[in-house]
Amino acid sequence: MLYRENGQFKATYRADQQIFPIAQDRVVVLLFMVFAFAGVPLLASEYLFKAILIPFLILALAAIGLNLLVGYCGQISLGSGAFMAVGAYAAYNLTQRIPGLNVVVAFILAGFIAMIVGILFGVPSLRIKGLYLAVATLAAQFFSDWIFTRVKWLSNDSTSGSVQVPVIELFGLKVESPVEKYWFVLVFVSVFALMAKNLVRGHIGRSWMAIRDMDVAAAVIGIRPMHAKLTAFALSSFFIGVAGALWGFVHLGSWEALAFDVNRSLNLLFMIIIGGMGSILGSFLGAAFIVVLPILLNQVPAWLGIPLSTTMTSHLEFMIFGALIVFFLIVEPHGLARLWSIAKEKLRLWPFPH
DSSP: OEEEETTEEEEOOOHHHHHHHHHHHHHHHHHHHHIIIIIHHHHOOHHHIIIIIHHHHHHHHHHHHHHIIIIITOOOOSOHHHHHHHHHHHHHHHHHHSTTOOHHHHHHHHHHHHHHHHHHHHGGGGTOOTHHHHHHHHHHHHHHHHHHHHOGGGGTTOSSSOEEOOOEEETTEEEOSHHHHHHHHHHHHHHHHHHHHHHHHSHHHHHHHHHHHOHHHHHHTTOOHHHHHHHHHHHHHHHHHHHHHHIIIIIISEEOGGGGSHHHHHHHHHHHHHHOTTOHHHHHHHHHHHHHHHHHHHHHHHHTTOOOOHHHHHHHHHHHHHHHHHHHHHTOTTHHHHHHHHHHHHHHHTTOOO
16 A cells, blocks of 8 residues: 655555455455355266366366476476276276275375375486486376286286275265265365465475475575475375275276376376366366367267267367467466466456456
């Protein structure tokens, strides 16, 4: 706020200018969570749960994990599908070989196993960066495809190479219906999203962003690049590993190694590029876009009387993804999250711009 003193204009800071928008955002988030837990189950159909909501939530969790590494720490990774596979197979083996193990504990332990693997493949980031690091993380993807296909012990000696999980039981209650699965996944995603938001606002997140912006300057001011990069790989792999366990147990029910191939890694990367790198909200927006777009491509042409083959729909999907990635990289590198932020600021001032 401007005021005049001794013939000069001076500026003063009003705390309510920042407090009120933050308070409003928290109220909006709280109302949205209440609607997600109580309103959506009353309105959504079984198809909506299975085809959109559950995959969207799980992929959003995986995108948050990848965003911690790529968006906040600036370390390129093309092996996120491998860490999802580690989480899924680890949770499967834990539940099969430890009778009576709580499924939530199994998912958390699977996340820790994925964290260990992520640290191992994150070690090259201490020496290389950019394209070379992307190739190094891509090696994790090919290695996981090979080991989960060839080592039969990991699939409990399955002759077909695929695994099938039983119905999830939580404290003696079966999580079987689509609504119950939705609530189960929503609790995980809510807790982990809150955890990620607090991480990036704390000293760990600030050290990641310093490494992302200029690692040499970060080292000069006392930030340890080795610690920052390895923690980014570790926590990112933990989030993605838990998402992989949820994807296998809740969404798929049965799967084989190809369910977590390189296309899964690329899809997660597309999510954070389109949604917005360095943004938790962008992870949700990107996941929603990736999940909804194929369904729209299948349904909208039929509504308009334009029949499209499955092959044509698949090609259109890749073309749209490619065009949008180029568009956002050139026009708005911060993705849909930045566009939403701009629109929100304009709505706060509307209809009077000043």
